[in-house]
Amino acid sequence: MSTLYVVSPPLEIFEGLKPEVKQHIVMLPDFLRYPAGRFKGITRSLLAGRIPLPKRILYYWFPKEHFDRIIHARPGDAILIYEACNVRVLRAIRPYLPKDVPCYIYYCNPVGTTFRRPAEELQAIRSLGYRLTSFDPCEAKRYGMECTGQYFRYPESQSDDITSDCFFCGLPKNRAGLLHDLRTSLESEGLVCDFVIPRTPSEKLTYPQYLDRLAHTRCVIDICQQGQTGLTRRPLEALFYDKKLLTNNPEIARYDFYRPQNVFILGKDPIERLRAFIESPLAKVPEHVRAAYDVNEWIRHYLF
Structure with missing residues (x-):
């Protein structure tokens, strides 16, 4: 073999x-x-x-x-x-x-x-x-x-204990201003934000810590770098953890897991509907669609 x-x-x-x-x-x-x-x-x-x-x-x-x-x-x-x-x-x-x-x-x-x-x-x-x-x-x-x-894996467990409405974790890079404005806008709508933007190594989360915070939010925030069109891992984390997604990547609408009830695209969807979007139920995504992004399928590009 x-x-x-x-x-x-x-x-x-x-x-x-x-x-x-x-x-x-x-x-x-x-x-x-x-x-x-x-x-x-x-x-x-x-x-x-x-x-x-x-x-x-x-x-x-x-x-x-x-x-x-x-x-x-x-x-x-x-x-x-x-x-x-x-x-x-x-x-x-x-x-x-x-x-x-x-x-x-x-x-x-x-x-x-x-x-x-x-x-x-x-x-x-x-x-x-x-x-x-x-x-x-x-x-x-x-x-x-x-x-x-891009790919991800099925989580070992899920959590019903929600402590935040929106979660972002990442380095500031060239998006610090955008993140600050976004957080201000979300909190002005009465939404609870959990933003982790480490500026020193001691402030960074391990990946298990990151996933634990993600498991306790309603919506994952995905802010791509300028010029990026491919998926970061954030959309798939949201998909596998049954979370809403807030993203600035318009290309996400081309993917088969995209549902407007689950994904809010900044710059395209009306910002005044953001709170209603986060508080509304998720649309079900067929399991065969989710499974196509699992690491067990992705690895076949190289293994077989």
């Missing part, structure tokens, strides 16, 4: 894999990231991807126990790396990856936030033989990647 080696997966979501799927997955940490230790960092910056290097040198930067797992993959297997963006690192390890084993890279964030020169750097990675995939259909088309979409 084939095996998929996944580098730096979102563990909390991959825990939702069914046993019959999980037995074919080998999850590895992000061992390709910038190494700890000044000397390791300097030597990797100077040498990696500039000249061919023996494995014993690569083992100095990339832990042998993890690197060996992917370089010993067999025909029929596949490799999936999350968010790989260092062209020289990918060039350094490429000669040791089995030529008959496909190696995919999945970009789950806009590539403009990952690369300084997306078109140039993605083409350089592609020319090395990596197969590029993206969560965003527009970016996939623009940069010649395959779109494998």
Whole structure:
């Protein structure tokens, strides 16, 4: 049976894999990231991807126990790396990856936030033989990647204890003003807001903490970055947790789970109806629609 080696997966979501799927997955940490230790960092910056290097040198930067797992993959297997963006690192390890084993890279964030020169750097990675995939259909088309979409998992439990009307959690990025105005507008309607906008590491929530807060709200807020059209994970979290969704992404109306009773699109739907929208019942989404976004279905892009 084939095996998929996944580098730096979102563990909390991959825990939702069914046993019959999980037995074919080998999850590895992000061992390709910038190494700890000044000397390791300097030597990797100077040498990696500039000249061919023996494995014993690569083992100095990339832990042998993890690197060996992917370089010993067999025909029929596949490799999936999350968010790989260092062209020289990918060039350094490429000669040791089995030529008959496909190696995919999945970009789950806009590539403009990952690369300084997306078109140039993605083409350089592609020319090395990596197969590029993206969560965003527009970016996939623009940069010649395959779109494998966004995904989530079924929650282990639900909660009927609601403590907020609207929940947002995320870094301010370039949307701090929008978030401030949105919160002011929501609270002026008498809605209880739970906004977590961390500015220091100590203010950040773990993902389990985040999901716990989400479970206790009526409506999840999704504010996409400028130019983004693909789904963030927020719409699917709302879908799987049976929550309303407030988003600024008009492209969401194209998705099969979209129901106007469940999704409020900023800039399109009348703002004066927002409170009524949040307090109204959810429309039922057929289970087969929800199941299509489950991690067990998504992983088949790479596993089979």
